[in-house]
């Protein structure tokens with residue numbers, strides 16, 4: 001892969017001509033209009049591209065190879081942060097986006113109560129799983145389509161956009177019909193046919209880091225989505241497996257600034273799956289925001305003791321409300337708002 005950097009004053013006609021030559025040679029162009037410069041990513045065999053002699057075309061400043069394995073996700077491809085708008089919030093902006101809701105949609109009442117209460121506390125996006133990836137086949141698997149309908153109703157009532165998981169390529173059209181953001185869970189981070197399928201959508205994708213995946217593997221998974229044409233990918237650090245059993249996972253807080261260096265994509269943190277325990281969520285959330293996270297996705301249940309999934313890590317709506325006021329203080333201290 002290489003990138004064609006256009007001159008600052010390159011005309012639209014010159015850009016169109018470069019794209020034409022790229023396509024004529026059998027490559028896929030990916031256009032990125034930065035604040036100053038237009039950049040065109042060219043994916044394909046570099047030796048074959050040599051012969052296209054792109055650097056001599058009018059308006060071209062230079063042609064440079066991207067050496068990292070991830071290309072479209074890299075900072076080299078796009079210098080400015082990618083901003084992803086969902087409803088009235090923007091990921092990758094100065095805003096820290098708060099997403100909250102139950103682990104799983106269990107009943108209409110539970111979901112609507114939770115939605116209203118997290119909204120009142122300051123959440124801007126409602127989370128909730130209708131398709132649940134459970135370790136045991138005997139555990140509650142989610143309500144499926146009925147769960148999606150309940151989420152749609154919750155959006156109608158509260159105005160909150162919905163983020164919900166899709167586990168299988170065949171369910172992508174159904175989930176996309178209801179969701180504002182489609183979540184790819186940790187267990188599916190390298191389900192390549194699923195990544196390709198959501199890559200053909202234009203809706204934002206929340207891509208969670210696999211529990212034993214490196215950051216490079218996470219970015220390569222994002223690359224699958226981007227290279228299929230969907231540039232709206234939000235990355236999520238949700239804790240990784242280490243030798244430490246005290247917490248459910250180990251939050252890799254360093255992932256936030258590392259990803260900030262490597263990629264232009266927004267980065268959010270899931271403090272719930274990272275810790276597995278309610279009491280640990282507030283300090284870890286504040287640390288994530290101090291480290292520069294663009295958002296938080298946190299589990300909240302109106303009655304955690306009755307939750308069918310992940311009760312021990314669910315905050316009550318009141319806990320969440322208290323956390324939001326602390327988040328506001330930390331966000332302001334690092335020049336962000338929520």
Ligand code: PEP
Pocket residue numbers: 103129133184185186187208238270273
């Ligand atoms: C979830 O968000 O409900 C979930 C299952 O998370 P993860 O894929 O990170 O385990």
Ligand code: MN
Pocket residue numbers: 103104273299309310
């Ligand atoms: Mn969960």
